[in-house]
Amino acid sequence: MERCTNDAKFITIDDRIMGINLGYDFTTEHESGIQELRDSFGIKRNKPGFEGLVNTISPKGLQLYNEDINGDVALVYLPDLKFKLPPGYDITERLRGIIKNKLYTYKKGEIASAWSERDFGVKVPKENGYALENLFRAFNAKLGIIMLGGRSTFLANSGLVIMDYSLIPKEVEEEYKAKDIAARAEQTMYRKLEQESGVYVLLKEAGKRWLALSIKHLDEKGEPLWWLNPDDQRNHQRGWYHTEDLRLWAEDKGPVMEMRK
Numbered sequence: 572m573e574r575c576t577n578d579a580k581f582i583t584i585d586d587r588i589m590g591i592n593l594g595y596d597f598t599t600e601h602e603s604g605i606q607e608l609r610d611s612f613g614i615k616r617n618k619p620g621f622e623g624l625v626n627t628i629s630p631k632g633l634q635l636y637n638e639d640i641n642g643d644v645a646l647v648y649l650p651d652l653k654f655k656l657p658p659g660y661d662i663t664e665r666l667r668g669i670i671k672n673k674l675y676t677y678k679k680g681e682i683a684s685a686w687s688e689r690d691f692g693v694k695v696p697k698e699n700g701y702a703l704e705n706l707f708r709a710f711n712a713k714l715g716i717i718m719l720g721g722r723s724t725f726l727a728n729s730g731l732v733i734m735d736y737s738l739i740p741k742e743v744e745e746e747y748k749a750k751d752i753a754a755r756a757e758q759t760m761y762r763k764l765e766q767e768s769g770v771y772v773l774l775k776e777a778g779k780r781w782l783a784l785s786i787k788h789l790d791e792k793g794e795p796l797w798w799l800n801p802d803d804q805r806n807h808q809r810g811w812y813h814t815e816d817l818r819l820w821a822e823d824k825g826p827v828m829e830m831r832k
Contacts, residue, residue: 573596579684588705590734602728605719606688609717633647634648634662636670644700647674647690649690764795765785773821774820781801785797785798
């Protein structure tokens, strides 16, 4: 679980809080997808739209906590809590540690959040605590949603979003369903372009390693733009690259190598 420093906010319609975007930071944990979380909550994505994002499992690792944190309320999911706990295991102490080390705030009234592909936590002020209580009830009623939100800017990462499916207006659900169908087609196209480019094979043969590498957008000319988070960041520059830039990287040339200068 890694702390978020950007774009953490409530998701509201008509002043009603439907959920929370936990935000993101530029870390590997926020660029590795959320498949493990989807598996833990039984989110199958077998239908387009929000309907395919609703949890079918209510894991025991999801905990609502409001003790000893100055009146604030926290919702934390820890996958290790779903297993049989060893003798002497103190859940309360574990939650306190997460809240102290990951969910601290610099200013009173801020949302504090952290997540990775396998866990998450969010803390809100007492006056907004009902929002987390509603989400806790929604997940236990198998009406919770976990998804990656849209990017706030071209250079931003996606934030982890948790929502109450029952609070989403019908018109919003229908609009998202249409967008999801289009997005799925777009992602299918990106995966096809990745394979046709031969970039993965070329880089692996050159001994290159990365934490994240995939096509995320097309530029204004319709050329694929890849997001690269390289394994060796002392010698390689993470960022947005065209296919030709990555082919040059296989030869130890081009903009990926800029940090060697």
